[in-house]
Amino acid sequence: MIPDKTVEVLKDGIAEAIGRRPRRAAFAFRSDLRRWLLPAPAAVVFAGLFVAPVAFFFAMSFWRKKAMRLVPDFTFDNYVETWEKYAGVIAITLGIALATAILTTAIAFAFAYLIRFKAGRLGPALLFITLLTLFGGYLVKIYAWKSILGKDGILNSALLWLGIVREPLTIFIYNPGAVVVTLTYFLLPLAVLPIYGSLRTIDDETIEAARDVGARPRHAFRDIVFPLARPGTLAAFTLSFLVAAGDYVTPRFVGGPYTAMIGDFIEQQFSLRFDWPMGSAMSFSVLAACIPVVLTAAALLSWCGRR
Amino acid sequence: MTRVLAPPLWFAFGFGVVLFMLTPLVLVVVFSFGRNALTSFPMGGFTLDWYRALFANDTFWGAAKNSGIVATAIGLGSTVIGTMAALTLSRLPARYAQVALQVFGFPIMLPALVIGIALMTYFVRLLDVPLGLPTVILGHLVITQPFVILIVHARLSGFDYSLVDSARDLGASPLAAFLTVTLPIVRTTIIGAALIAMAVSLDDFIVTFFSIGNGNTIPTLVWSMVRTTLDPSINASATILITLTVGATLLALWLSRYRG
Amino acid sequence: MTHNDVQQSWNAAMADWLSRRRFLAGLAATGGAAAMTLASRPAAAKTTITWMGWQGYETPIKSGTFLADNDIDFQPTFIASNEEIITKLQAGGVGKTDLITMYFGYLPLMAEGGLLEPIDTSRVTPFGDLVPQFTSQEAVKYEGQQMGIPWNWGSLPIMYDPAVVTAPPASWFDVMKPEYKGKVAMVDDPLGNLLVWGRTVTGAEVGTLLTKEQLAKVIDFMIEVKTKQARAFFATYGDMADAFARNEIVITTIGWEAVAVWTLQKGKQIAYSIPKEGTGMFMDCLCIPKDCPHVDLVYGLINHILSPEPQKQFATEQSAGITNLKAVPLLPDDLRKSYSYGDIDGFMQRARLFPVPPTKEGQYATYDDFLEEYERLKRA
Numbered sequence A: 001m002i003p004d005k006t007v008e009v010l011k012d013g014i015a016e017a018i019g020r021r022p023r024r025a026a027f028a029f030r031s032d033l034r035r036w037l038l039p040a041p042a043a044v045v046f047a048g049l050f051v052a053p054v055a056f057f058f059a060m061s062f063w064r065k066k067a068m069r070l071v072p073d074f075t076f077d078n079y080v081e082t083w084e085k086y087a088g089v090i091a092i093t094l095g096i097a098l099a100t101a102i103l104t105t106a107i108a109f110a111f112a113y114l115i116r117f118k119a120g121r122l123g124p125a126l127l128f129i130t131l132l133t134l135f136g137g138y139l140v141k142i143y144a145w146k147s148i149l150g151k152d153g154i155l156n157s158a159l160l161w162l163g164i165v166r167e168p169l170t171i172f173i174y175n176p177g178a179v180v181v182t183l184t185y186f187l188l189p190l191a192v193l194p195i196y197g198s199l200r201t202i203d204d205e206t207i208e209a210a211r212d213v214g215a216r217p218r219h220a221f222r223d224i225v226f227p228l229a230r231p232g233t234l235a236a237f238t239l240s241f242l243v244a245a246g247d248y249v250t251p252r253f254v255g256g257p258y259t260a261m262i263g264d265f266i267e268q269q270f271s272l273r274f275d276w277p278m279g280s281a282m283s284f285s286v287l288a289a290c291i292p293v294v295l296t297a298a299a300l301l302s303w304c305g306r307r
Numbered sequence B: 001m002t003r004v005l006a007p008p009l010w011f012a013f014g015f016g017v018v019l020f021m022l023t024p025l026v027l028v029v030v031f032s033f034g035r036n037a038l039t040s041f042p043m044g045g046f047t048l049d050w051y052r053a054l055f056a057n058d059t060f061w062g063a064a065k066n067s068g069i070v071a072t073a074i075g076l077g078s079t080v081i082g083t084m085a086a087l088t089l090s091r092l093p094a095r096y097a098q099v100a101l102q103v104f105g106f107p108i109m110l111p112a113l114v115i116g117i118a119l120m121t122y123f124v125r126l127l128d129v130p131l132g133l134p135t136v137i138l139g140h141l142v143i144t145q146p147f148v149i150l151i152v153h154a155r156l157s158g159f160d161y162s163l164v165d166s167a168r169d170l171g172a173s174p175l176a177a178f179l180t181v182t183l184p185i186v187r188t189t190i191i192g193a194a195l196i197a198m199a200v201s202l203d204d205f206i207v208t209f210f211s212i213g214n215g216n217t218i219p220t221l222v223w224s225m226v227r228t229t230l231d232p233s234i235n236a237s238a239t240i241l242i243t244l245t246v247g248a249t250l251l252a253l254w255l256s257r258y259r260g
Numbered sequence C: 001m002t003h004n005d006v007q008q009s010w011n012a013a014m015a016d017w018l019s020r021r022r023f024l025a026g027l028a029a030t031g032g033a034a035a036m037t038l039a040s041r042p043a044a045a046k047t048t049i050t051w052m053g054w055q056g057y058e059t060p061i062k063s064g065t066f067l068a069d070n071d072i073d074f075q076p077t078f079i080a081s082n083e084e085i086i087t088k089l090q091a092g093g094v095g096k097t098d099l100i101t102m103y104f105g106y107l108p109l110m111a112e113g114g115l116l117e118p119i120d121t122s123r124v125t126p127f128g129d130l131v132p133q134f135t136s137q138e139a140v141k142y143e144g145q146q147m148g149i150p151w152n153w154g155s156l157p158i159m160y161d162p163a164v165v166t167a168p169p170a171s172w173f174d175v176m177k178p179e180y181k182g183k184v185a186m187v188d189d190p191l192g193n194l195l196v197w198g199r200t201v202t203g204a205e206v207g208t209l210l211t212k213e214q215l216a217k218v219i220d221f222m223i224e225v226k227t228k229q230a231r232a233f234f235a236t237y238g239d240m241a242d243a244f245a246r247n248e249i250v251i252t253t254i255g256w257e258a259v260a261v262w263t264l265q266k267g268k269q270i271a272y273s274i275p276k277e278g279t280g281m282f283m284d285c286l287c288i289p290k291d292c293p294h295v296d297l298v299y300g301l302i303n304h305i306l307s308p309e310p311q312k313q314f315a316t317e318q319s320a321g322i323t324n325l326k327a328v329p330l331l332p333d334d335l336r337k338s339y340s341y342g343d344i345d346g347f348m349q350r351a352r353l354f355p356v357p358p359t360k361e362g363q364y365a366t367y368d369d370f371l372e373e374y375e376r377l378k379r380a
Helices: A002-018 A023-037 A040-060 A077-118 A120-132 A138-149 A154-162 A176-200 A204-212 A217-246 A249-254 A262-271 A276-306 B008-031 B049-056 B058-089 B094-109 B112-127 B133-156 B162-169 B174-203 B206-211 B218-227 B233-259 C006-019 C024-040 C082-093 C104-112 C125-129 C172-176 C190-202 C212-228 C237-245 C257-265 C295-306 C308-318 C325-330 C333-338 C341-350 C367-379
Strands: A064-066 A069-071 C047-053 C072-078 C099-103 C149-155 C158-160 C184-187 C230-234 C271-273 C279-289
Touching: A040 A276, A040 B058, A040 B094, A040 B112, A040 B133, A064 A276, A077 A120, A077 A176, A077 A217, A077 A262, A077 A276, A077 B008, A077 C367, A120 A176, A120 B008, A138 A154, A138 A176, A138 A249, A138 B008, A138 B218, A138 B233, A176 A217, A176 A249, A176 B008, A204 A217, A217 A262, A217 A276, A217 B094, A217 B112, A249 A262, A262 A276, A262 B112, A262 C082, A262 C367, A276 B112, B008 B233, B049 B233, B058 B094, B058 B133, B058 B174, B058 B218, B058 B233, B058 C072, B094 B133, B112 B133, B112 B206, B112 C082, B133 B174, B133 B206, B162 B174, B174 B218, B206 B218, B218 B233, B218 C072, B218 C237, C047 C082, C047 C295, C082 C099, C082 C104, C099 C104, C099 C295, C104 C279, C125 C295, C125 C325, C149 C257, C149 C295, C158 C172, C172 C190, C172 C212, C184 C190, C184 C212, C184 C237, C190 C212, C190 C279, C190 C367, C212 C230, C212 C367, C230 C237, C237 C257, C257 C271, C257 C308, C279 C295, C279 C341, C295 C308, C308 C325
Parallel strands: C047 C072, C047 C099, C184 C230
Antiparallel strands: A064 A069, C099 C279, C149 C279, C158 C271
C-alpha cells in the first residue's frame, strides 16, 4: 500500500515539475484509464467476435458465387433472388414464429404473474423448474416430444385410455402446430425470466395502496402491473419471435412435409450449395422482415397500456 | 397478495405449465433406464445398459472432454470478462448503463444460426484461422458474455460503492478493495452467472457446429447420431447432467437450511 | 424502441433468483469437479487421427487392436451429408484431417478443387483383391491417379413395413397407392433422391444425366408424392428409421440397407427390395485429404480397414456391402446372397452406379441446376 502511495506522490511531483497536470487531473486520468480497462475485454469480444463477423457476413451478401468460388462484388442479385424464390417460405416462417411468440409470451406472462403474485412461497420453486428446462439437451428433448406427440405417443395413449378417440390421431406431429408447440417449450424459460423481472420491480405496497383507495383488482392490473411489465413482455416477445424465425432444427424433426422454414434453406446454402453470399442475403432478408413485426408488437403493447 | 395458490384456476394453470415444462425432461430421464432402444412406451423393463454403453464409448468420452474444455474455459473466461464489464457499467449513470447493456445483449437476440454462420465465414474467409476448439470457445464467449454481464450488473446496480471507496481511502489497492469488499458480496451471483454461462455453452449446438471444424462436443455428437441411430445412451448422458445440476442444488439447499 | 428496462428486468429476475441462493456455490463446485474429471481422462502422448464419415463407418477402424497397437487417439467427426465433408475441408479442414470416407461420385469434383491427395495403390496391400468393377470406375481416378479406394457399397431399395405392405412393392410408383396416403416417408437426401427417381420417372439410361425438362419432370413427380402422400420429409435416414419404429410410416421413396438394422435395434422388423424399375447404388471410398498430417499411419489404417476381419465385422454389424473379395467367404449366407457377391455385374444392372450430374453447362442439367430444382421440391 505504501509503495503505491509513494509512486502516486512521485508521479504527481513529476507532473507538477513538468508543469502539465495538476494533482486532481492526474488522479482522474489514472482512474479513468482503469475504468475503461475493465470493460475492455468484453468490448473487444463484442466488437471483434460479434460486430465484425456480422458486418463481414453482411458485406458478403453483396458478393457473388462463381464456380465454387466466392467473388467480392457489390450486387443486389442475392436479395432479388431471395425475394423471388423464398418470399413464400419467409411468410410461412414468420407465421410460425409469430404464432410461437404470441403463445410463448402469453403463457410466460401468466406464469410469471403467477410466480410473482399468486404462488407465494412456491414462487422460487416454480422459477427453479423454469430454469431447469434449459438443461437436458435440445435434440434429446425433441425426441422426447416425438414420444409425446407421435401416433403411438403418450398423448394418443391418454386419449385412447380416456375413450375420447378410438383410433390414434396423427394430427399431433409432422405439421406446423407441432413446430409451434415444441418451439414454445424451448422458449418458455427465456420468456418467463424477463417478464418476471419486470413484475418483480412492482412494490406490493403500490398495489395495496391502489386497493386501499378503492381500485378494483382489474384496474390495479391495468394501471399499475401492466405498464410496468411492458418492457419485459416486449423483450420476451422479441426474443421468442427472432429465435423462432431463425430455427431450423425443430421443423426438420417435428415439422411435416409442408413445414420448411427459412433457416433450413439458409443452412443448406452452407452445407450443400457452397453459396455463402446467398445464405447471407437470405439471413438479412429474414431479419429485415422481422423488424416490422417487432415494431408492431411494441406499438400494440404501448397502445394497450395507454387505454 | 401472498395467499398460496388460492383460486383453483391459477392452480390448474400453474400445474399445466409445470407439466408442460417437466414432462419432456422426465421422459428423457425415464427412457434412459428403459430396455428398448426406441424412446417410447412400453419401454420393456428396467436396465442400466445404456449407462454402461455410454461409459464404454470412446467417442462419447472424446466429445465429453471437448465439452468439458469449452465449458471450463467459458466458466472462467466469460465470467471474468463479463464481471469486469459489469463492474464498470454499474458505476455509470443508469441511463448510459441501460444503453450499454442493451448493446451488449444483442447476441442473445439474434438467431444462433446467423451468429454461427457469421463467425464461420469470418474465421475461415476473412481471418484465415483454422476452426477448432479455440474458435468454439471464442464463439461461446460471444453468446454467454451477455448473460454474465446482465446477471452481475443486476446484482451490482444496487451496490453501495461507499464501502469500496472507504477501503480505497484506507489505502487498499483497487484489486485488494475488489477482493476484500466487492467480491464477498457478489460471489454467489458471479458463481450463478458462471453456471448459466456454462449451461448455455454445454447445450449449444448451432454455434458449435459451425465453428468446430473437426471433432465433436456432446451436442454435435448427438446431432450426428440422429443422422443414423439415436439410442438411449444419449438420454443417459442428459440424465447425468440433469442429476448433477438438480442434485447439487438440492444438496446445497439442504445444507444451507441446517446451517442457517 | 421501448426496450428501456428490458435488460433491467432480465437482471432483476436473474439476480433475484441467484443472489439469494448460497447453494449455487455447491453447484459450481460440483460442476467444476465434473469438468476436471472429463478433461483429465484421456492419456497424453498419443497420435490423434481425425476422420470424417457416417456414423457406423468407424466400425472397421475400431475393430481389432490397430488403434491401440499404434497408440492412436481416434477422433471421428460424423457427418450429416457427404457434401458436409467438402464444406468442412474447405472451411479449414485441409491439413487437419487424416482420412475421410466419401461417396465416389464427388471425387472428381474434390480432386479438381484440390481437396484430395492421390493414393499410391502400391501401398494399399489388398488393392488387388478389391471388387474390380469398383476400382476400375472412372470417377475414382483423376488425371490417371487413384483418388479413392472403394471400400463399401449398397443400394437404395424401397423399404416397407411387412405387417402392412404384405408383398414386396412391384414398382416405385406403388407409393402413390391411395392406401398409403399420409404414410409415405421421404428423406432429405438430394443426390439419393435423384439416383432413385431420375431414371424411374424419365426412363433415361443414366439417371443423373437428364435434360432440364426431364429434371423438371422428376421434381414435379416428387412434389406430387410430397403433397399428396407423404407423412414427413425426414431430415435423415436415422429419423426415418425412428419413424418406422414408431409406426408413423409404412413405405418409403428411398432407402438404405442400414436403416433395416437400426429399426430392428428399435424393435421393428422392416423389409426392403428393389422394384422393377431398378434403383441407384452407392459406393463409398476411402480418401486421403490434401496435406494429411499422418500419411504413413493413414496407409496403415487403410490397409487395416480393408483387411478381411474388419470388413466382415463392418458388413455384419451394418448390413453393408464390402469390397475385399477375400472377406466375402467369411460372411454369413444371407448377406452374401442379398449383395449377390457371386454376380456383382447382375446386381449392378438392378442397382446402377450413376455419376454425379455434370458441373459444366452442356446437354445435361448441371449439379447446380439439380440443387436449384431440388429446393423447389423442398419449398413445395
